[in-house]
Amino acid sequence: MKKYLLFPLFLGICFTLSAQDMSESDKDAFFIKDIFSTALTEGQGNDWLMYLTKEIGGRLSGSPGAAAAVEYTRQMLDTLGMDRVWLQPCEVPHWVRGEKEVCRMVSERMGSVELACLALGNSIGTGPGGVSGEVVPAMSLDEAEELGKAGKLKGKIVFYNRPFDQTRISTFAAYGGAVDQRVYGPTMAAKYGAIGAVVRSMTNKTDDVPHTGSTVYRDGHECPAVAISTKAADLLTEALKHEKVKVFFKTDSKNLENKISYNVIGEIKGSEKPDEIILVSGHLDSWDVGTGAHDDGAGCVHAMDVIYILKKLNYKPKRTIRCVLYMNEENGGAGAYAYRDSSDLKKEFHMAAIESDRGGFTPRGFTVEGDDSIFEEKFKLLIKWMPLLEAYDLSIKPGGSGADVSKLKGQKGLLFGFLPDSQRYFDYHHTAVDAPDVVNKRELQLGAGAITALVYLLDKYGLEY
Amino acid sequence: MKKYLLFPLFLGICFTLSAQDMSESDKDAFFIKDIFSTALTEGQGNDWLMYLTKEIGGRLSGSPGAAAAVEYTRQMLDTLGMDRVWLQPCEVPHWVRGEKEVCRMVSERMGSVELACLALGNSIGTGPGGVSGEVVPAMSLDEAEELGKAGKLKGKIVFYNRPFDQTRISTFAAYGGAVDQRVYGPTMAAKYGAIGAVVRSMTNKTDDVPHTGSTVYRDGHECPAVAISTKAADLLTEALKHEKVKVFFKTDSKNLENKISYNVIGEIKGSEKPDEIILVSGHLDSWDVGTGAHDDGAGCVHAMDVIYILKKLNYKPKRTIRCVLYMNEENGGAGAYAYRDSSDLKKEFHMAAIESDRGGFTPRGFTVEGDDSIFEEKFKLLIKWMPLLEAYDLSIKPGGSGADVSKLKGQKGLLFGFLPDSQRYFDYHHTAVDAPDVVNKRELQLGAGAITALVYLLDKYGLEY
Numbered sequence: 001m002k003k004y005l006l007f008p009l010f011l012g013i014c015f016t017l018s019a020q021d022m023s024e025s026d027k028d029a030f031f032i033k034d035i036f037s038t039a040l041t042e043g044q045g046n047d048w049l050m051y052l053t054k055e056i057g058g059r060l061s062g063s064p065g066a067a068a069a070v071e072y073t074r075q076m077l078d079t080l081g082m083d084r085v086w087l088q089p090c091e092v093p094h095w096v097r098g099e100k101e102v103c104r105m106v107s108e109r110m111g112s113v114e115l116a117c118l119a120l121g122n123s124i125g126t127g128p129g130g131v132s133g134e135v136v137p138a139m140s141l142d143e144a145e146e147l148g149k150a151g152k153l154k155g156k157i158v159f160y161n162r163p164f165d166q167t168r169i170s171t172f173a174a175y176g177g178a179v180d181q182r183v184y185g186p187t188m189a190a191k192y193g194a195i196g197a198v199v200r201s202m203t204n205k206t207d208d209v210p211h212t213g214s215t216v217y218r219d220g221h222e223c224p225a226v227a228i229s230t231k232a233a234d235l236l237t238e239a240l241k242h243e244k245v246k247v248f249f250k251t252d253s254k255n256l257e258n259k260i261s262y263n264v265i266g267e268i269k270g271s272e273k274p275d276e277i278i279l280v281s282g283h284l285d286s287w288d289v290g291t292g293a294h295d296d297g298a299g300c301v302h303a304m305d306v307i308y309i310l311k312k313l314n315y316k317p318k319r320t321i322r323c324v325l326y327m328n329e330e331n332g333g334a335g336a337y338a339y340r341d342s343s344d345l346k347k348e349f350h351m352a353a354i355e356s357d358r359g360g361f362t363p364r365g366f367t368v369e370g371d372d373s374i375f376e377e378k379f380k381l382l383i384k385w386m387p388l389l390e391a392y393d394l395s396i397k398p399g400g401s402g403a404d405v406s407k408l409k410g411q412k413g414l415l416f417g418f419l420p421d422s423q424r425y426f427d428y429h430h431t432a433v434d435a436p437d438v439v440n441k442r443e444l445q446l447g448a449g450a451i452t453a454l455v456y457l458l459d460k461y462g463l464e465y
Numbered sequence: 466m467k468k469y470l471l472f473p474l475f476l477g478i479c480f481t482l483s484a485q486d487m488s489e490s491d492k493d494a495f496f497i498k499d500i501f502s503t504a505l506t507e508g509q510g511n512d513w514l515m516y517l518t519k520e521i522g523g524r525l526s527g528s529p530g531a532a533a534a535v536e537y538t539r540q541m542l543d544t545l546g547m548d549r550v551w552l553q554p555c556e557v558p559h560w561v562r563g564e565k566e567v568c569r570m571v572s573e574r575m576g577s578v579e580l581a582c583l584a585l586g587n588s589i590g591t592g593p594g595g596v597s598g599e600v601v602p603a604m605s606l607d608e609a610e611e612l613g614k615a616g617k618l619k620g621k622i623v624f625y626n627r628p629f630d631q632t633r634i635s636t637f638a639a640y641g642g643a644v645d646q647r648v649y650g651p652t653m654a655a656k657y658g659a660i661g662a663v664v665r666s667m668t669n670k671t672d673d674v675p676h677t678g679s680t681v682y683r684d685g686h687e688c689p690a691v692a693i694s695t696k697a698a699d700l701l702t703e704a705l706k707h708e709k710v711k712v713f714f715k716t717d718s719k720n721l722e723n724k725i726s727y728n729v730i731g732e733i734k735g736s737e738k739p740d741e742i743i744l745v746s747g748h749l750d751s752w753d754v755g756t757g758a759h760d761d762g763a764g765c766v767h768a769m770d771v772i773y774i775l776k777k778l779n780y781k782p783k784r785t786i787r788c789v790l791y792m793n794e795e796n797g798g799a800g801a802y803a804y805r806d807s808s809d810l811k812k813e814f815h816m817a818a819i820e821s822d823r824g825g826f827t828p829r830g831f832t833v834e835g836d837d838s839i840f841e842e843k844f845k846l847l848i849k850w851m852p853l854l855e856a857y858d859l860s861i862k863p864g865g866s867g868a869d870v871s872k873l874k875g876q877k878g879l880l881f882g883f884l885p886d887s888q889r890y891f892d893y894h895h896t897a898v899d900a901p902d903v904v905n906k907r908e909l910q911l912g913a914g915a916i917t918a919l920v921y922l923l924d925k926y927g928l929e930y
């Protein structure tokens with residue numbers, strides 16, 4: 001009689017079991033163990049990520065890097081033996097940083113001090129002369145609006161300086177509590193006559209690395225804007241305690257004409273229920289500084305590795321498994337809209353859509369959301385097989401999915417966000433240091449294993465109630 | 466009526482609660498939130514660790530670094546307002562590496578190739594002439610013994626080359642499955658007449674960083690021994706496929722006379738049950754290469770931060786809280802034996818002893834063990850308040866505690882090992898790259914928060930059944 005070794009969990013406890021004794025859940029446990037072992041020993045994600053980051057580099061929408069990433073990942077998907085691989089066009093903005101930014105604070109007491117800075121994505125440039133003005137600090141949009149209404153921002157440079165709340169265990173929660181300053185701070189400043197905005201970088205860390213990211217102008221209120229490092233922000237804060245301070249900064253950024261770019265898509269057709277789609281995804285574009293290793297090279301190679309691992313294990317899905325590498329998550333979401341519109345038009349049904357866009361760190365589980373009309377019932381269906389993931393210290397909890405897949409909410413499937421450990425993510429997010437050396441190979445591989453395990457369970461058990 | 470904000474968990478869901486509605490469990494939840502907030506915003510661990518690593522550096526037993534670490538941490542504990550701080554003497558081995566090692570493989574086909582290496586701790590040196598011999602590969606101690614019995618090791622250099630099992634999710638499990646080669650490989654080789662041993666480094670990573678660590682000679686069977694990097698081991702493996710290969714290596718290590726060193730201890734006397742001790746600990750000594758940042762500077766500052774945080778929150782423990790920074794965990798355990806012997810002599814009772822010696826990474830929980838006669842009953846007592854830790858994604862599971870506190874098992878308390886994420890630990894363990902830059906401040910702080918929360922719950926609820 002053939003003997004199986006039940007997969008050794010956390011404590012290394014093993015025992016044996018004959019084949020006919022095996023329950024469905026034991027079979028699942030074995031297959032999930034195979035998934036993780038394949039991810040850890042044969043996964044291709046790290047190699048793909050090295051190419052994306054070291055050979056291609058930054059991949060901002062409209063850039064040659066983005067185009068190279070589209071072609072490279074299309075070729076890689078082509079090698080995986082999927083039923084179909086294609087490019088889906090979308091029209092993307094084409095913002096360019098131009099010449100390296102300069103930012104300097106000038107005070108009588110301290111003289112002129114350089115501040116490490118990056119122009120914000122989508123922001124207009126200052127022109128070659130730069131902008132110079134007195135600094136008005138504001139800890140929130142509300143405070144800026146009050147100052148604006150009192151006429152105190154006219155001709156000034158607004159300094160948004162509210163730091164991350166370090167007591168939030170999830171750094172994404174801390175980011176969520178601060179990022180409104182970057183997104184809507186500059187337009188608020190411009191609305192009340194400010195000539196520029198300086199934003200404290202979105203990070204937990206105190207260092208000299210500035211973090212870029214999108215800003216959004218509303219109602220035509222535009223002014224140039226930079227993020228400065230947290231150390232620079234602390235220095236500026238200190239200087240403002242003693243005297244009036246001016247800031248000079250110069251940015252060369254501009255929005256060029258829109259470009260055509262692509263989502264890269266591949267699929268394995270389901271053998272029994274091909275109309276129920278399970279989507280795995282990351283986004284191909286990244287900021288221009290750094291090489292988008294965690295954001296979101298990691299997510300792309302996670303999604304690609306799901307396909308690789310399932311193929312390697314010779315798994316024939318009942319449902320259609322589709323891998324989507326979205327374009328333009330960072331500054332517009334054009335890829336996600338194009339995908340959603342096309343999918344809705346074809347009356348497709350995404351039973352589940354999984355996004356990996358929180359980095360390539362050790363997996364902790366998934367957050368999941370869905371349309372109110374279906375969420376509670378469908379969530380209950382996950383509970384029966386959740387212990388299979390909990391054996392790997394992975395949980396599934398209600399929460400947001402991601403900027404790309406959340407656009408599919410109208411199709412009334414479940415939308416998952418892969419949730420890795422969050423502590424280091426904002427050390428690198430949108431910076432020059434989001435580079436291949438800060439990704440740990442095993443942590444990345446475990447992420448691919450976790451997502452593949454979820455796909456397997458969703459495919460096997462479906463979401464019918 | 467005063468309102469409290471119930472601590473926002475994972476999903477940021479908040480609601481309010483009046484003071485008199487608060488259950489004991491709500492009060493605990495609030496206090497644990499305060500513990501984590503204090504750890505994340507005021508914890509001193511990172512500063513202490515920077516001093517231990519950057520100013521003091523390597524701290525091998527008997528070295529000036531170890532002596533400096535004893536004095537520094539004694540001074541730091543003195544600042545924390547404990548009831549008593551003292552040094553506990555212990556006699557430690559004094560092994561020194563001497564001049565930098567050299568290891569070279571020599572073959573007809575490839576010529577002479579340098580292999581990155583480190584002498585193993587406790588190993589004897591080769592003398593100035595080094596050793597040179599034909600390489601005999603062995604994948605296990607058993608294989609080496611078989612070869613030895615067949616007379617095939619005489620005058621040879623044994624190459625232990627079994628890699629980590631990459632499919633083990635816990636890297637400690639992978640380490641446990643390979644480290645016998647380093648500990649007992651050289652003495653096995655010597656027993657059968659080998660003149661040296663070369664051991665593949667104990668790591669998941671393929672790189673050029675050699676990992677030192679203790680070897681143990683038995684029954685007087687001694688030969689010089691080095692660890693080589695995994696890349697070097699792979700190169701040697703490749704060469705051996707084609708031809709006979711010789712290795713030359715030279716080490717200058719020796720065991721000098723034993724020294725007197727110290728455990729550093731501080732305690733807060735319990736207000737109600739001073740005879741029930743809750744111990745928190747790490748080990749002060751480290752290997753001489755690198756600066757012992759994760760191993761085990763992190764554990765020391767975790768233990769010290771527990772005291773700092775409880776004091777900061779003005780917590781008056783019912784039981785005695787004792788912080789022990791052990792000496793000589795790495796190559797002998799003299800500190801742990803001295804502590805245990807003294808404690809047994811005084812008929813002390815360690816109700817719980819917690820060791821942090823798995824690095825300063827994001828906490829996942831604790832493993833716990835105890836004498837068979839009490840374990841099951843006492844473990845059950847933890848279950849009632851475990852959800853308070855689970856709210857922070859921390860679990861408590863049966864498993865080993867640690868090399869130092871496990872020696873207290875005879876006192877029949879519970880022995881805990883702090884369990885952080887394990888994926889990166891063996892990238893750094895016992896190497897020159899276990900340095901301050903590979904410790905993430907927030908991950909370290911969360912560890913201190915997790916251990917403090919456990920201490921609080923143990924102190925409040927005790928372990929009586």
